[in-house]
Amino acid sequence: MGIQGLLPLLKSVMAPIHIKDLEGCSVAVDTYSWLHKGALSCSMDLCKSQPTSKHVDYCMHRVNLLRHYGVKPILVFDGGHLPMKNEQEIKRARSRKENLARAIEHESCGNTSAAYECYQKAVDISPTIAYELIQVLKQEQISYVVAPYEADAQMTFLALSKHVDAVITEDSDLIPFGCPRIIYKMDKFGQGVEFQYSRLQHTKDLNLSGFTKQMILEMCILSGCDYLQSLPGMGLKKAHAFIKKFKTHEKVIKHLKFSGIVVPPLYEESFRRAILTFLHQRVYDPVTEDIVHLSDLSDNIDEDLDFLGPSIPKNLAKGIASGDIDPFTKLSIQGDCVKVKPGPHLDRTYDLKSFKSGDTVKKLDLPAQKNLLTNYFCFATLEAKRKFMAPRISPKHPNEIPQVDKTEEIVSENKAIPINHQLFTNLPFVDNMRKVQHSKHPIHPCIASQKESESNSSIDGIEGKTRVQKKPIIVRSSYFQHKNLEENNEENTKMNVSNCDDDDDVAVASKNTCLDDVHVSVLHASEVKTRVENRKMITSRYFSQKNQENTNEKSTVKRKFSISEDSVQKVIKNMMIKSK
DNA sequence: AGTTGAACGTCTG
DNA sequence: CGTTCAACT
Numbered sequence: 004m005g006i007q008g009l010l011p012l013l014k015s016v017m018a019p020i021h022i023k024d025l026e027g028c029s030v031a032v033d034t035y036s037w038l039h040k041g042a043l044s045c046s047m048d049l050c051k052s053q054p055t056s057k058h059v060d061y062c063m064h065r066v067n068l069l070r071h072y073g074v075k076p077i078l079v080f081d082g083g084h085l086p087m088k089n090e091q092e093i094k095r096a097r098s099r100k101e102n103l104a105r106a107i108e109h110e111s112c113g114n115t116s117a118a119y120e121c122y123q124k125a126v127d128i129s130p131t132i133a134y135e136l137i138q139v140l141k142q143e144q145i146s147y148v149v150a151p152y153e154a155d156a157q158m159t160f161l162a163l164s165k166h167v168d169a170v171i172t173e174d175s176d177l178i179p180f181g182c183p184r185i186i187y188k189m190d191k192f193g194q195g196v197e198f199q200y201s202r203l204q205h206t207k208d209l210n211l212s213g214f215t216k217q218m219i220l221e222m223c224i225l226s227g228c229d230y231l232q233s234l235p236g237m238g239l240k241k242a243h244a245f246i247k248k249f250k251t252h253e254k255v256i257k258h259l260k261f262s263g264i265v266v267p268p269l270y271e272e273s274f275r276r277a278i279l280t281f282l283h284q285r286v287y288d289p290v291t292e293d294i295v296h297l298s299d300l301s302d303n304i305d306e307d308l309d310f311l312g313p314s315i316p317k318n319l320a321k322g323i324a325s326g327d328i329d330p331f332t333k334l335s336i337q338g339d340c341v342k343v344k345p346g347p348h349l350d351r352t353y354d355l356k357s358f359k360s361g362d363t364v365k366k367l368d369l370p371a372q373k374n375l376l377t378n379y380f381c382f383a384t385l386e387a388k389r390k391f392m393a394p395r396i397s398p399k400h401p402n403e404i405p406q407v408d409k410t411e412e413i414v415s416e417n418k419a420i421p422i423n424h425q426l427f428t429n430l431p432f433v434d435n436m437r438k439v440q441h442s443k444h445p446i447h448p449c450i451a452s453q454k455e456s457e458s459n460s461s462i463d464g465i466e467g468k469t470r471v472q473k474k475p476i477i478v479r480s481s482y483f484q485h486k487n488l489e490e491n492n493e494e495n496t497k498m499n500v501s502n503c504d505d506d507d508d509v510a511v512a513s514k515n516t517c518l519d520d521v522h523v524s525v526l527h528a529s530e531v532k533t534r535v536e537n538r539k540m541i542t543s544r545y546f547s548q549k550n551q552e553n554t555n556e557k558s559t560v561k562r563k564f565s566i567s568e569d570s571v572q573k574v575i576k577n578m579m580i581k582s583k
Numbered sequence: 584a585g586t587t588g589a590a591c592g593t594c595t596g
Numbered sequence: 597c598g599t600t601c602a603a604c605t
Binding site: 004005008036039040041042043044045046057058061123233235236237238239240241 | 596
């Protein structure tokens with residue numbers, strides 16, 4: 004249970020990263036979290052098994068974001084449950100059932116909002132839902148794999164065997180698994196924070212120097228993980244201290260017993276199993292098309308490995324990995340059991356190479372959502388800036404000022420770019436889309452920011468992938484083609500109205516533009532205290548404030564600033580106290 | 584100071 | 597499922 008406490012302590016070795024820094028790379032994606040988030044918006048339909056595709060849409064938007072930046076995604080799905088985890092699964096299933104019952108009751112009473120909340124807690128990402136997404140992925144020629152057991156282990160395998168360059172997930176378990184490069188908290192703009200295993204020794208908040216991989220793993224298990232509850236009172240700090248002193252879990256447990264602490268008789272055995280589960284969990288090897296162990300069993304061949312789950316014969320392995328065989332029942336999944344949205348079966352074929360340049364990925368993002376001022380890494384994310392950039396670009400009076408200039412600039416830039424990828428350009432509909440863009444749609448933040456950040460590319464030195472020439476490649480899968488044209492019109496006008504209410508945006512914009520350059524170069528939490536950071540947080544606060552008081556449009560920028568400045572400085576004070 | 588548990592948000596119109 | 601905050605040891 005203490006294992007999620009690990010991430011906050013690693014902030015000093017986390018660095019901001021944008022997906023575009025991974026151009027040309029491939030990444031494994033923990034699909035569960037995407038599906039789950041996407042399912043929230045249509046949880047009621049899903050619980051009632053009513054046809055919906057919003058969760059699939061959500062995932063496809065993110066997939067397209069990755070492809071847009073020239074990153075090849077491999078979506079990884081969870082497979083069967085490990086025997087050790089059954090307890091938790093039962094618990095969760097029970098909780099879901101309760102919430103579903105509550106939801107139905109609330110609904111019958113006419114309390115729709117309460118019902119809606121309960122439905123959200125009742126959503127289960129069932130194999131059926133995953134299968135719906137898989138159908139679309141097949142159509143779109145996007146790589147995916149269903150893990151025989153846990154996605155965490157599968158993704159780590161893909162990373163260790165160099166199938167992928169990084170893993171996108173929210174799960175802290177990837178660290179004890181030993182995954183070399185992880186991207187956490189990737190938002191809908193492609194901005195996230197990067198963790199590299201090799202930097203672990205340089206963590207400021209937890210002295211890990213001299214720790215081997217094995218010691219880190221044992222520390223994590225000791226502090227409590229999915230496979231083994233921690234001893235009462237044992238958290239991360241104590242686990243760290245013990246491992247530092249005694250190096251191995253055997254010696255730690257011996258010492259604990261010696262000190263008169265009650266250790267359950269099965270604890271030591273369970274501990275051993277937990278270690279083996281992290282090290283040798285069954286995963287699918289796409290090369291041999293067979294099930295292998297995450298790392299070789301060499302020394303432990305004679306172990307009784309029942310807790311790793313039943314072994315899977317080779318003839319089933321490929322079927323499970325491709326989603327054609329249910330990992331639980333081992334039965335073939337009948338296509339007609341699942342109603343898949345009649346996707347745009349295309350008049351044109353589109354493989355991964357059907358990149359098109361020039362257009363934007365839908366408008367996934369503009370509206371400033373409720374701000375999560377997660378001062379996780381001691382500064383507001385770049386997302387805040389992007390949110391902020393958006394309104395500035397859109398003109399005050401969209402109908403009068405034909406903001407062609409900036410759009411034009413980008414389009415022409417595209418044309419100038421040598422098409423060294425296997426890019427398709429200018430498919431017929433692209434031109435149509437451009438027209439829509441020119442007249443109505445403010446520039447997509449991704450594009451805008453991409454351009455803007457060309458000048459200050461100080462981030463990318465971090466990891467070895469050499470960047471190729473910048474080129475705003477946009478991938479729009481056919482999956483969304485049919486939707487875009489109609490939707491764009493109404494939504495954009497709406498947005499322009501709401502964004503351009505007053506001079507507010509402009510005023511703040513000018514106040515902030517000078518900061519942008521500095522922003523990107525500030526990477527480390529140690530520099531938190533600089534004024535730049537302070538002001539950045541104010542910026543993001545501004546938006547949260549703005550959302551909350553959208554009824555109060557006439558309040559001046561000044562006031563908004565002074566309000567937020569105070570509260571932000573409180574936050575910073577707290578942070579500084581904490582960090583000492 | 585560290586651990587634990589409960590409460591809350593995740594998305595979207 | 598993760599983060600945050602308050603309470604307990």
